[in-house]
Amino acid sequence: MRGTGWELPTPPLPRLEGRIEANVCVIGLGGSGLSALARLQKNRVRNLVGIDAVGVAAGAAGRNGGFLLAGPAHFHHRAVQTWGRAAAVELYRLTEARIEEMARRWPDLVDLRGSVRLPGSAAEADDIAAHHQALLDDGFTALPYAGPRGERGLLVPGDGVFHPAERCLQLADRVWDKGAWLYGGDPVEVIDGTTVRTAHGEVSAGVVLVCVDGNLQRLLPELDGRVQTVRLQMLATEPVAFGTAQHAMYHRSGLDYWQQRPDGRLFVGGCRDRGDGEEGDPVQEPTDRVQNALDTLLTDVVGVRARVTHRWAGLVGYTPDHLPIVEEVRPGVWAAGGYSGTGNVIGALAGEALADAVSGRPRHPLLDALGAVAG
Ligand SMILES: Cc1cc2nc3c(=O)[nH]c(=O)nc-3n(C[C@H](O)[C@H](O)[C@H](O)COP(=O)(O)OP(=O)(O)OC[C@H]3O[C@@H](n4cnc5c(N)ncnc54)[C@H](O)[C@@H]3O)c2cc1C
Incomplete structure (x- = not known):
């Protein structure tokens, strides 16, 4: 009786062994991390590595309710009261547009x-x-x-609604086909500068994107208190x-x-x-x-x-104010997570926002919307 109802055979990924180099290392192969990798490829960034403790969609992205809801974690009236109309409207508009885009891109899944x-x-x-x-x-x-x-x-x-695990598998297939190296089976134990270490290997990266919702603060202890695992x-x-x-x-x-x-x-x-x-x-x-x-x-x-x-x-990450974390946490180390229970849509935007930020693209509108939050 255990096991998720989404029931997908997830092909095992190779284990990272020895030392490799990458322009960007993405940690976490859920919806956010895979969206980041896809966007990096669209931005023509080469030499990409993705690492997951287990494999594709092993976390919340492969275990969730499959809802695609417009808006952030607060309902719209609460978002307007708490964050101001400009930010609330923009967050709603961005997520609404993103759902329409997902339906166009994945007609069989959405x-x-x-x-x-x-x-x-x-x-x-x-x-x-x-x-x-x-x-x-x-x-x-x-x-x-x-x-x-x-x-x-x-x-x-x-x-x-959509099939969250299947969408991750299809995204993983696409980024793999376009040349990203994906590894699984060992958690990242430490991020030292921009070097990412597992039990058996390390990635010396130009930039690290941590796309982990639940247990984000374990990898980045400076976020302790700003996000908690639920x-x-x-x-x-x-x-x-x-x-x-x-x-x-x-x-x-x-x-x-x-x-x-x-x-x-x-x-x-x-x-x-x-x-x-x-x-x-x-x-x-x-x-x-x-x-x-x-x-x-x-x-x-x-x-x-x-x-x-x-x-x-x-496991997911909740923030006290229900705003996601999408920012550079240390020099060269960016984080996306803390979606407070609703990361299917905003997580994809957050992954893309990190990808744009590190590939010299114009500032992603999600960062503008989060920057417009009052108070
Ligand atoms: C039961 C449930 C129901 C939900 N329902 C909905 C819903 O209906 N709609 C909605 O929008 N959201 C829902 N959510 C929330 C949503 O699933 C998440 O916010 C979203 O999947 C986050 O995606 P992500 O890619 O950021 O993180 P995750 O999917 O958690 O992916 C992170 C990945 O990082 C890996 N990882 C973690 N630590 C390490 C490490 N140290 N080293 C390497 N890899 C690591 C994990 O194995 C995992 O694969 C639900 C969540 C749950 C659990």
């Missing part, structure tokens, strides 16, 4: 079926109304949605009746979420507030407490009784 926010309480219904109004005020598309029990929800028709858990069921979840569904402000795959299976995640030790230094393993709460979510909220086939967990 399904723009819309997302639905359902209220978990009366107070949340009011918050949804404010969320809805803020989107309309800024010209974004949002529609009212009546939940199965008559709840007043919010439908964002441009949002969608465990998120999911389950997958056997196929159930089609139409059980027609959109990417979430409630309790996104703490719980579910979607139905094209083969009829339900993927259900969340309940981290029902767990114990989900924050701090968790291991990437499902726990009974959260999985029991997910079982209850499945029957009581999703409204389905079905056999559970998979249970799994993944």
